Amino acid sequence: MSGLLFQAFVYLCAAVIAVPIAKRFGLGSVLGYLIAGIVLGPLIGLVGAETQSIQQFAEFGVVMMLFLVGLELEPRQLWAMRQRLLGVGGAQVAGTAAVVMAAAMLAGIGWTVALALGLVASASSTAIVLQTLGEKGLLKSDGGRASFAVLLFQDISVIPMLALLPLLALPALRGQAGGDAAHAAPSLVAGLPGWETGAITILAVAAVVVGGHYLTRPLFRFIASAELREVFTAAALLLVVGIALLMTLVGLSPALGTFLAGVVLANSEYRHELESDVEPFKGLLLGLFFITVGAGMNFGLLLAHLPLILGLTLALIVAKALVLAIVGRLFRLRGPDLWLFALGLAQAGEFAFVLLSFTVQNAVIPAAMAPMLLLVVALSMLLTPLLFILFDRVVLPRLTRGRTRPADTIDAPAPVIIAGIGRFGQIINRMLRSNGYETVVLDLSAEMVDSMATFGIKAFFGDATRPDLLDAAGLRTARMLVLAIDDPERVLAIARHVRQMRPDLHIVARAHDRHHVYELFQAGCNDIIREVFDSSVRAGRSALEALGHHPYEAEKIAQTFVKGDRQTLRKLAGVWNPAIPSSSNPAYIAAAREARREEEAMMAGARSATRDGVNRAWMPPGARDSAED
Amino acid sequence: MKTLVLYAHPAQQHSRVNRTLAETAQQVAGVEVVDLYAEYPRFTIDIDREQQRLRDHDAIVFQFPLMWYSTPPILKEWQDLVLEHGFAYGHGGTALSGKLWLCALTAGAPLTAYGPEGRHRMPLRSLLAPLETTANLCRMPFLPPYVLYGALDATETRCMPHAEGYRHLLEALRDDRLDLAAARTLDHLTVETLPTVIKRG
Numbered sequence: 001m002s003g004l005l006f007q008a009f010v011y012l013c014a015a016v017i018a019v020p021i022a023k024r025f026g027l028g029s030v031l032g033y034l035i036a037g038i039v040l041g042p043l044i045g046l047v048g049a050e051t052q053s054i055q056q057f058a059e060f061g062v063v064m065m066l067f068l069v070g071l072e073l074e075p076r077q078l079w080a081m082r083q084r085l086l087g088v089g090g091a092q093v094a095g096t097a098a099v100v101m102a103a104a105m106l107a108g109i110g111w112t113v114a115l116a117l118g119l120v121a122s123a124s125s126t127a128i129v130l131q132t133l134g135e136k137g138l139l140k141s142d143g144g145r146a147s148f149a150v151l152l153f154q155d156i157s158v159i160p161m162l163a164l165l166p167l168l169a170l171p172a173l174r175g176q177a178g179g180d181a182a183h184a185a186p187s188l189v190a191g192l193p194g195w196e197t198g199a200i201t202i203l204a205v206a207a208v209v210v211g212g213h214y215l216t217r218p219l220f221r222f223i224a225s226a227e228l229r230e231v232f233t234a235a236a237l238l239l240v241v242g243i244a245l246l247m248t249l250v251g252l253s254p255a256l257g258t259f260l261a262g263v264v265l266a267n268s269e270y271r272h273e274l275e276s277d278v279e280p281f282k283g284l285l286l287g288l289f290f291i292t293v294g295a296g297m298n299f300g301l302l303l304a305h306l307p308l309i310l311g312l313t314l315a316l317i318v319a320k321a322l323v324l325a326i327v328g329r330l331f332r333l334r335g336p337d338l339w340l341f342a343l344g345l346a347q348a349g350e351f352a353f354v355l356l357s358f359t360v361q362n363a364v365i366p367a368a369m370a371p372m373l374l375l376v377v378a379l380s381m382l383l384t385p386l387l388f389i390l391f392d393r394v395v396l397p398r399l400t401r402g403r404t405r406p407a408d409t410i411d412a413p414a415p416v417i418i419a420g421i422g423r424f425g426q427i428i429n430r431m432l433r434s435n436g437y438e439t440v441v442l443d444l445s446a447e448m449v450d451s452m453a454t455f456g457i458k459a460f461f462g463d464a465t466r467p468d469l470l471d472a473a474g475l476r477t478a479r480m481l482v483l484a485i486d487d488p489e490r491v492l493a494i495a496r497h498v499r500q501m502r503p504d505l506h507i508v509a510r511a512h513d514r515h516h517v518y519e520l521f522q523a524g525c526n527d528i529i530r531e532v533f534d535s536s537v538r539a540g541r542s543a544l545e546a547l548g549h550h551p552y553e554a555e556k557i558a559q560t561f562v563k564g565d566r567q568t569l570r571k572l573a574g575v576w577n578p579a580i581p582s583s584s585n586p587a588y589i590a591a592a593r594e595a596r597r598e599e600e601a602m603m604a605g606a607r608s609a610t611r612d613g614v615n616r617a618w619m620p621p622g623a624r625d626s627a628e629d
Numbered sequence: 630m631k632t633l634v635l636y637a638h639p640a641q642q643h644s645r646v647n648r649t650l651a652e653t654a655q656q657v658a659g660v661e662v663v664d665l666y667a668e669y670p671r672f673t674i675d676i677d678r679e680q681q682r683l684r685d686h687d688a689i690v691f692q693f694p695l696m697w698y699s700t701p702p703i704l705k706e707w708q709d710l711v712l713e714h715g716f717a718y719g720h721g722g723t724a725l726s727g728k729l730w731l732c733a734l735t736a737g738a739p740l741t742a743y744g745p746e747g748r749h750r751m752p753l754r755s756l757l758a759p760l761e762t763t764a765n766l767c768r769m770p771f772l773p774p775y776v777l778y779g780a781l782d783a784t785e786t787r788c789m790p791h792a793e794g795y796r797h798l799l800e801a802l803r804d805d806r807l808d809l810a811a812a813r814t815l816d817h818l819t820v821e822t823l824p825t826v827i828k829r830g
């Protein structure tokens with residue numbers, strides 16, 4: 001017991017200390033965990049041999065992560081990305097495997113071992129890449145989506161690989177292999193003829209899909225009716241563990257199975273509940289996994305063969321990055337997206353650990369090679385955060401400075417610049433153009449720009465935070481800048497920068513929330529429009545109408561509400577202090593409370609009609625007297 | 630005659646009289662009642678639709694409470710937009726020619742207040758001169774307005790008969806039983822004077 005507590009204490013301690021420090025230095029949580037692991041293991045030796053078993057346990061974090069990824073992805077979306085999945089993913093796996101295999105054969109390794117090595121190297125680290133992209137908010141970028149497709153394809157391709165690899169077994173080693181079979185997990189399909197294996201596999205997948213679709217709903221409803229939060233959490237974990245177990249029994253990848261279950265449940269009303277229940281477990285397990293990767297590094301071996309191992313690692317990263325860059329190019333990734341794609345996926349992944357131990361068990365790869373290969377894999381993962389840093393600090397600024405600039409050249413500067421042509425910017429653009437104003441439209445998403453083109457709207461691909469792009473768009477002579485980007489930070493950055501260059505320019509800015517409004521106001525924007533405020537007011541008005549209020553009364557209520565809200569906003573802006581968070585700014589809190597009281601009185605006036613309320617207008621004298629009684 | 634009631638009241642939650650009147654009008658078969666404030670709470674009057682409505686009817690009734698000696702604002706907006714040149718008046722503007730124009734309004738003040746000694750000093754009919762002139766320009770016979778004076782403190786006993794009279798008036802319009810010649814001699818219509826202008830069916 002105390003041993004377990006001690007271990008838990010050590011690991012949690014490491015995480016709690018290392019991760020915030022790593023994040024503070026902009027290194028990302030993954031590198032934080034990895035460093036914590038290195039400190040614990042090789043450096044101070046607090047943890048040792050048990051990391052292997054903990055690692056197997058921690059790998060479950062990957063399974064959970066794919067479940068969560070699946071939850072975010074409806075079947076329709078999955079179907080829509082089938083081309084990217086098969087095309088980009090397939091090209092990447094085949095390309096990497098071929099290159100690594102060729103290199104290995106050149107080094108004099110037999111073709112079977114070389115092929116196995118190629119397959120092992122083809123997978124990237126889902127855990128690191130998705131976690132990092134998610135933290136950086138890059139999952140939705142073109143590069144992020146391509147990365148996701150590749151990772152998903154790799155996870156899927158592990159299944160045929162597991163089936164294929166044993167066929168490559170070395171005759172010389174085959175004798176040894178038998179003994180290891182005892183270590184293999186219990187299996188439902190072991191020793192069955194091929195077609196039965198196939199049938200059982202298909203049955204298992206069908207069970208996940210059909211069960212996920214029809215059984216989980218009544219089940220969760222029943223469990224939710226107990227109104228015990230922890231029981232629901234237990235059920236969510238049970239679901240994930242159960243599916244993983246089923247998949248392992250039939251020899252499929254548990255990660256893939258839970259991913260499938262996630263997709264099936266993406267439409268369910270319990271989706272958010274499941275998400276929030278599984279999320280913390282996923283985070284902790286993944287963290288644990290990264291710690292074990294760090295802790296498990298065999299420093300003795302590493303130091304003994306430092307140049308060789310480092311060389312192999314770098315060669316692997318360079319080879320993978322090159323293949324990725326070519327594949328990305330072929331599939332029309334550009335600029336930062338291409339770099340993100342190529343650098344981000346250039347490591348070997350956690351599946352490499354799995355495949356390596358599997359191949360050694362099945363006598364495909366000589367056992368003597370394994371420790372060194374494990375080191376190469378771990379090292380390449382360890383270097384990934386550095387690659388992301390390289391991307392952030394070196395590649396991005398360079399692209400931004402406009403050397404290899406992928407952005408379109410803007411040939412038609414116009415009096416109105418619109419940054420962002422999503423749902424928000426489109427409306428503005430349509431309204432301005434239909435009234436004869438020339439606009440120049442910039443957007444960060446190449447897909448968006450292309451789809452605009454099919455509707456005959458000329459948009460230019462490029463990052464509006466780049467001064468030179470704004471310049472090219474005609475910032476010096478423009479009459480107006482509309483900031484319609486859905487990234488509050490970017491909007492603010494552009495507003496500040498542009499205000500310095502053009503104190504006289506009229507800036508219409510899309511605000512995210514109140515605080516963003518204050519910031520944009522300080523930055524000197526002229527019109528600041530909260531993005532969902534007007535539509536919410538309209539929805540409220542519709543609700544009032546549906547509840548039986550006369551449409552004109554509902555309109556007046558909405559107008560009064562808007563006016564009141566604006567007054568509040570102005571008051572709060574006066575006491576808002578960018579240096580102090582509002583929740584610990586006494587003046588702000590007091591003003592917010594006061595404003596709430598006033599607002600309620602004002603809205604109550606809608607009913608008593610005596611003061612500033614909705615019906616101050618239209619009150620005939622008699623009614624006013626009686627209302628005041 | 631096909632009869633259209635254009636009803637305008639900006640605060641129906643406070644209305645006593647006009648609400649009853651509008652409900653009464655709705656019950657009269659063959660009469661179309663349009664609540665302008667409900668249909669256009671943001672004053673986005675659909676000109677084509679309103680003009681078609683006018684074309685489809687032969688008698689137009691404007692029902693409203695008197696506000697600052699005039700109509701509620703949406704009726705003014707409606708006039709400004711719908712009574713277009715070339716439609717209601719001017720070259721080729723004959724769409725409304727011959728259709729009847731009737732105001733059915735309620736005034737807060739009593740009849741005496743609109744007398745020469747009253748506090749408003751101006752007869753109600755004179756205050757409606759802009760509407761009457763508009764009707765003339767559109768070649769629409771302008772009927773004497775059907776008025777409830779003292780609407781601010783109208784009790785049930787005064788409100789109900791007025792509403793009942795409104796029903797008879799609308800039915801008479803619909804069935805073509807209004808004695809236009811007799812009506813023209815009157816300054817305004819009230820429940821009391823109604824029988825003199827309605828022919829028995």
Ligand SMILES: Cc1cc2nc3c(=O)[nH]c(=O)nc-3n(C[C@H](O)[C@H](O)[C@H](O)COP(=O)(O)O)c2cc1C
Pocket residue numbers: 618619620621638643644645646647648694695696697698699735736737738780781
């Ligand atoms: C803004 C406003 C202006 C008004 N102006 C007049 C007026 O000029 N002359 C008058 O007699 N009554 C006036 N009134 C009183 C209304 O005509 C009276 O409240 C209405 O006819 C009552 O009908 P209802 O119960 O349907 O609201 C006014 C009322 C309001 C609210």
